[in-house]
Amino acid sequence: MRAVVYTESGDASVLHLVDREPAEPGPGEVRVRIVRAGVNPTDWKFRAGGMGRLAFPEIVPGQDGSGVVDAVGPGVTELAVDDRVWTMLAQHTRPGGTAQEQVVLPVAHLTRLPDGASFDLGASLGVPAVTAHRALTTSEDGPDRLAPGALAGRTVLVAGGAGAVGNAAVQLARWAGATVIATVSSEEKAALATAAGAHHVVDRRSDGLLEAVRGLAPDGVDIVVEVAPAQNLRHDVALVRPRGTIAIYANNGGDEVTLGVRETFATNARFQWILLYTVGEEALRAAAEDVTAAVADGAYGVGEEHGLPLHHYPLERAADAHAAVEAGAVGKVLLDVAEL
DSSP: OEEEEBSSOSSGGGOEEEEOOOOOOOTTEEEEEEEEEEEOHHHHHHHHTTTSSOSSSSBBOOSEEEEEEEEEOTTOOSOOTTOEEEESSTTTTSSBOSSBSEEEEEGGGEEEOOTTOOHHHHHTSHHHHHHHHHHHSOOTTOOSSOOTTTTTTOEEEEETTTSHHHHHHHHHHHHTTOEEEEEESSHHHHHHHHHHTOSEEEETTSTTHHHHHHHHOTTOEEEEEESOHHHHHHHHHHHEEEEEEEEEOOOTTOSOOOOOHHHHHTTTOEEEEOOGGGSOHHHHHHHHHHHHHHHHTTOOOOBGGGTBOEEEEEGGGHHHHHHHHHTTOSSEEEEEOOOO
């Protein structure tokens, strides 16, 4: 089988296409024939050495993907050969991710892909959708699961509504019944956030950002899904309602945040830091179930019409795909691993 690997940290040129024998699934494991693999910022950050030294001598990148089960290990009853699935944290604690034709994973990190859902959509879930789910389900006043009506009466502010996680947060919050406000940095991104389902879109570059959001949510927003805390956190504190949650999942725009203690007191706000690798299996499974339910309901999609343009690269151009994500491609970058 073909696989993309790297054996040292560096830029995208360290990625190489090689031939490998497919592994056999062990107890509690499943082997998946990958059709599409998603590329996320964490993939290039791991490859570049930004997350510490390499955990294995040779690594196949890729947390997200979709495909078809082609073998199951002893004791596996949850999935069967020919089931269509999407992956979650495929490379976490393992050397082999989704940028290969066949990957062996624990059954707990695989979820059935609903009938009618494309492999493009399946490979676009994983990190973005599970991160967004976590951001929307950790508030003091709930909910801890998403479903239609779960966020009814709530207002969600999504910073960077045209990004992959922002897009997922808009779609999931809208499905759960929230009023969604998205901030963006261009007219093009405003159109994407609107296509995703945002009720209101605000230019984050505007001097009137605070006034615009306050006009839409006079009592404050219930949840902020934040991608750039160094730039936005002071605004978030001013906009969140008492006992609201500011969920922070990235450090775009800077690594340091400074806040006055007194200015945060009145809000009783919760600062929720999000890193999928340590949220625990229970939270991952809840997210997988709820995200899949949204997909099955037709409430979650990909492509320009859903606010998430797709950019396809063949497996042999994985380096170009990584470079595109690193350069800030708007939308979702996918590797076309196989066709069915």
